[in-house]
Amino acid sequence: MPLFWRVCLINGAVFLVGTLVLALSPATVSSRPLWSEVLVLFVGLVVIVVLNGLLLRSVLRPLDRLTTLMAEIDLRQPGLRLEQGGAGPAEALVQGFNAMLERLEVERTTSRARVLNAQEAERRRIAQELHDEVGQSLTAVLLGLKQAIDIAPHDVVEELEQVRETTRASLEEVRRISQRLRPGVLDDLGLLDSVSSLASDLTARSGVPVRRGFLPGLPHLPPETELVVYRVAQEALTNVARHARATEALVGLTRRGDTLVLRVADDGVGGADPSRGAGIQGMQERAQMVDGRLEVRRREGGGTEVVLEVPVPAESA
Incomplete structure (x- = not known):
């Protein structure tokens, strides 16, 4: 009624x-x-x-x-x-x-998964084009510059060397961008070495030392879960380089029972607001794709801490 x-x-x-x-x-x-x-x-x-x-x-x-x-x-x-x-x-x-x-x-979860998968596919396509087209073009330019240096007059050799060094630096940057867009290291090196590579890249780019805390015996994860952990670590370390003004950072992968825990922390200015910023919201959406939980909080003594918890599959646990 x-x-x-x-x-x-x-x-x-x-x-x-x-x-x-x-x-x-x-x-x-x-x-x-x-x-x-x-x-x-x-x-x-x-x-x-x-x-x-x-x-x-x-x-x-x-x-x-x-x-x-x-x-x-x-x-x-x-x-x-x-x-x-x-x-x-x-x-x-x-x-x-x-x-x-x-x-x-x-x-929402289904559509978000489709969008993120489409983003990953687009990243792979762009990375492949950067590697195959832009990278090969810059390599050809390097070879041409080397030949030009061999036959060039002495007074222009120094300028050609500077152009070649600039081209070589551009080629390295294209390769780094390609690697960040397509985490092929996940397939080649595994999750631990891939996250460690992100830490090394942060130190090389910003000079911020990164302490690593990886416990042995981590479980085997599905590819989509490994990709989520990698992307969250990548975004968190990128935020450290861009916004934290930190003197030291920490990245760790541990296991608590049937949960894998990723922790990225710094001693910077802190103040990250989980309700703002596309980067943090993107990390939260990725965590929800694999039934995980993401928390962004202030550290005691200053700085920001990002903690991702994802469930371990029963067969891995």
Whole structure:
């Protein structure tokens, strides 16, 4: 039955009971009501209103809880549901709302996975083009410059050498960009050496020393989980180089029971806000793809700490 008719029936039942009580009781009202009669009528009216309010409150209370929950919903933090209980007419609405949240979260996770997979495919394509086309073109330029230096007059050799060094530096930068876009080291070296390579690259680019804390016996992970761990470590170390103004950083991979834990910390200025920045939101979305949990927090004594926890598959555990 629609909620409107249920409310009407409740009100009608309450008024009917009140009318029957007045009609069947010995109470009467004089042509000029006495104060005692007015008091009886007033008490009866209060009882009717209170009883009607209690009945309607039990029916409509889930709507108030639903309104409060709707203001707190954030699909970036899934799992929030409205508690179900009772058999009032609003419970069907609560169940429907929870089911809608479930569908939205599943669809968001699925679409996010498709988007991230498309991004990885596009990165691989761009990396391949940089390696095959730009890299080969710069290599050809280096060979041409070497031949030109061999036959060039002595007064222009020094300038050609400077051009060759610039070209060589550009070729190395193209290779580094290609490696960052396509983590082929995951297939060649594995997760530990790949993350260690990221740490070495940070030190080479920014001069910030990175301490490593890798425990032996880490489990074998599915390729998509390894990619998520690698990308989160890459983004966290990139943030250290860009924003932290740190003098030292730490990257660690450990295992706690059936959970793999990645930790990236620095002693910089801190102040990372998890609710802002596409980089942090991207890390959170990647973590949710593999049922992981990401936390960005301040370190005691200064700095920022990024902690990623991902479940270990049962066969690996």
